[in-house]
Amino acid sequence: MSARRLALLPLLALSACEGGFQSPLAPAGEQAASIGSLFWLMMAVCGFMYLLVLTGLGVSVLRARRRRGEVRAPSINPGDRGLNRGLLFWAGLIVTGLTVLITGSFLVERGIAEARARDALEIRVTGHQWWWRIQVRDPATGGWIETANELHLPLGQTTRVSLGSADVIHSFWIPNIAQKLDLIPGRINQVDLTPTRAGWFRGQCAEFCGVQHAHMALDVKVDTPQEFATWLASQRRPAAAPADAVAARGLQVVARGQCAMCHAIRGTQATGRAGPDLTHFGARRSVAAGTLTMSRGAVQGWITQPQAVKPGTMMPPVALSPADADAASRYLMDLK
Structure with a gap:
């Protein structure tokens, strides 16, 4: 299988999840909801502009058909002073649309950046070829509890995730919960996650990172506060003794x-x-x-x-x- 086809597999895999379609348009987190609202704003503005252009094109075609065969001498309107009203209309419309999009994008970006909570749970995620090392700071002891390939998040609480890479560039993406962010060797990036719906979700490396890029998935479980406390308590314990x-x-x-x-x-x-x-x-x-x-x-x-x-x-x-x-x-x- 070619590297290009492998890179597309994660996009197809996003639909496989419990409880709904794995998509930023089905938000289960505050950050994803903000991005979803920006998407619909862009769709509305761009859709309106697209329909307006098609309407103008249709009107022009109809006028051209009506005037076919007519020979007219060019006329000059004495009232014209070098400014075309149609040009002014389209220029004003484009500027207005761009202003709305830029303002919306700025407000969403600022809202996501300001969402950081002082008491946020701290998690470190390190990308490897091709798996995820996950370390959770235990609020009770201040120590770090390590696991892999499965991320647990408390419902309704902001979690600050520090992202790093042990080898090549990876990209951390949980579509339903938050935006995409790269994991770059030698650099720590941070993303805040505030889940609003409990359940299982799928994360994925979204940056081609080698032949098994498509098989670098991340199981994400949003727990109720009680479930998360139980999970964290179980993770504190050492391995169980053999049963037989x-x-x-x-x-x-x-x-x-x-x-x-x-x-x-x-x-x-x-x-x-x-x-x-x-x-x-x-x-x-x-x-x-x-x-x-x-x-x-x-x-x-x-x-x-x-x-x-x-x-x-x-x-x-x-x-x-x-x-x-x-x-x-x-x-x-x-x-x-």
Whole structure:
């Protein structure tokens, strides 16, 4: 598949979400609502101008047909003083339309910029090829809790998201909730998110960042304040102990093997930083940044043959026996 076709896939994927069409025109956040209102203002102004131009064109065609075959000597109106009324009309209309659009854009941009709340929840999002590292500042302790590829936001509360990149330029976009903003290596950009509707939404990298750009999705869950507090409390805890002998074997495979070189699992010997944190991996909706739906088979396939699932990914295949692969997937699925 060509790079150009891959770049278009995220746009097609935006329609796949729970509870409605994934679009800036179905806002579930204050920032997206402001952008949506600006869109409709532009549509109204530009649509009016378009219809006016078509009307003028139609009138001109009708007049030309009526005058066909007539030979007239050019006439000069003594009242003309070099100013064409039609030209003045169109110039005034264009200036008025541009003034409305510029004013509307300025007011929306200023409103979004001034929406920052002093008590905003702080989240860091770092783009990698091709996944998202997410760190949430715990209001209770001031420390940072790390997860990956799944962003939880509290309903009705402003969250300040600091965006950075570990490799190339990415772009952070949750169409229903807020505007698009780039993640640039060596620079931190900030975007505020104020969700107004609970539910699941889909985010996406909107800047072509390599062959798996289309498979760099972000699951976004807007929780009620009570649900968010419960989720945050669960994220504070270290990884759960194995529930049975198979999961215990999986812990040994993951924490003392190749996986621990790249992944961290709090409460175990796995402390790698190159890949996503797996402490509560089993509670997520998807595997490999939205590439696969979370299931034991998907996890096992991802561990043993990541290049078959997501060609070009930075994760190498892990050579495990069938029993060890089964145990590892069982343990990871139990990390709720």
